[in-house]
Amino acid sequence: MWHLYQFALCPFSRKVRLLLGEKGVGYEPVREYPWERRDEFLDMNPAGQTPVMVHGERATLLVDSVAICEYFEETVEKAAMLNGTAADRAEIRRLVTWFDTQFYRDITAPLLQERMEKRIISRAAPDARLLREAMKAAVAHLDYIDYLLDHRSWLAGSTMSLADLAAAAQISVADYLGGIDWKSHDQAKRWYVGMKSRPTFRPLLAERMQGIGPPPDYEKLDV
Amino acid sequence: MWHLYQFALCPFSRKVRLLLGEKGVGYEPVREYPWERRDEFLDMNPAGQTPVMVHGERATLLVDSVAICEYFEETVEKAAMLNGTAADRAEIRRLVTWFDTQFYRDITAPLLQERMEKRIISRAAPDARLLREAMKAAVAHLDYIDYLLDHRSWLAGSTMSLADLAAAAQISVADYLGGIDWKSHDQAKRWYVGMKSRPTFRPLLAERMQGIGPPPDYEKLDV
Structure with a gap:
């Protein structure tokens, strides 16, 4: 049995979980808060970041989420996510x-810092200017998603791929933290509601981070 | 013919160039300074970063260096760098x-900012504290390389792989900018001298960034 070290709002763990769900790979989630820097966790990953996956006594x-996704893409044929x-x-x-790096740096990371870490770790007030900047960046990123969907059915081409999972993972965390405004982004919203409707996405949306609630529309499926 | 958009001290372009060299893929380098944010370059890559490769009128x-390396690993059999x-x-x-993200964030990025961007773009003085921190981080990273080489002939296992190319690319840029002190890191140094000796590495080491010279030992091959 695989064990997956992650926490509810880790966007990279969400990407991996969406992939494992689509591929039908079973796993036991293990809650790991990377900021606690547990010795046992650092032994497994000196970078100190989730996700990490372990099978059978560390055999x-x-x-790293990129290495994990490539691993399951290579070893499980079902639901290929690197097609063509x-x-x-x-x-x-x-x-x-793009989503792991640019979207994360501009939107997910500052939202996690201001609305999660400051609430549950340092107990400081969020910086309103940084939140405004993240939400402005989110508008530009949704514009880019609209642009991609002008030319394609899915973000990277004519079939669903790892790009859609990576994007939906980041957006879902940003949305949980109140950073996404869908106004004037109908195409991106339709695509995201399609992603949210997938059976593999439902359990993720039902999870809550202790002490932080999502906005009312977070789980809703109507466009 | 492939065109590779890059600049002399871009560590991600160096990783790609080492891979292309090992695989014997010919290309024409095109100098691109990402900080100039040329419209034609942003059209090709909205992330605005090198490297970018183009073949035959954008056919x-x-x-992105990860996507580029995987592409050539998939399409060129010679010198496989994702083995096992x-x-x-x-x-x-x-x-x-690890090297693209952690090493880059802790060492290469601050060195590029303080010793390249400040000299040729903003013409400001480097921040001595940031330089000291980067050089301290380099010691920790060389320790980790020593540790890996205690157990393995190459960084990721018994054969040379993309991990060695990624590491050597970052280290070579940090070394050019005077950020590497090999003292007490004999194992890491022996491995790096082995990398430097490869015919594919020599042309990279001969290049210079306008206005910035490397330290005297930068190209030397004696341990």
Whole structure:
């Protein structure tokens, strides 16, 4: 049995969980707060970040969400998420990096810092200016998603791919933390409601981070 | 013919160039300074970062160093750099992320900011405290490389892999900017001299960034 070290609002763990769900890979979630810097966790991953996956007494240890997704894409045929030609796969991977890096840096990371870490770790007040900047960045990112969907059915092409899972993972955490305003982004919203409706997404949306509640529309499926 | 948009001290372009060299893929380098934010470059990559590769009037456009490396690993059999079992490949990819992300964030990025951007863009004096912190972080990273080499011939296992190329690319830029002190890191140094000696590495070491020279030992091959 696989164990997945993660916490409810880790966007990279959510990407992995969406992939495992689509592929039908069973796992036991283990709650890990990376900011506690537990010695046992740092032994597994010196980078100190979730997600980490372990199978059978550390016979197999998988660290880093990109490495984990590639691993299951290579070993489980069901629900291939890196489809098409080598160039198609390059476009999927470009967008995975885009959401893992740019979206995370501009939106998810500042929201997690201001609305999660400051509430449950340092007990400080959030910085209103940083929150405004993150929400402004979210508008630009939703514009880009609208633009991609002008030309394609899914973010990276004609079929659902790891790019859609990476994007939905980041957006769902930003949405939980009140950072997403769907106004004037009908295309992006329709795509995201489609992602939210997937059976693999429902359990994630039902989870709560202790001490922090999501806005009322977070789980809703009507466009 | 492939065109590679890059600049001499871009560590991610260096990783790609090392891979292309090992695989014997020919390309024309095109100098691109991402901080100039040229419209034509942003059209190719909205993230505004090097490297980007283009083949034949944009028939194929590859963006992001991870996507580019996976593309050539998939399409060119020679000099496979993601070898072994799925778990071995996960370990290689973990270390690529480690050097691309942690090493870059702690060492290469602050050195590039303080010793390159401040000299050629903002013409400000470098911040001595940030430089000291980067050099302290470099010692910890060299310790980790020593630790890996205690157990393995190469960073990710028994054969050279993309992890070695990613590490050598970051280290070579940090070394150019005077951020690496090899004292008490004989194992890491021996490994790096081995990397430097490769025919694919020599042309990179011969390049200079306008206005910034490397330290005297930068190109030397004696341990």
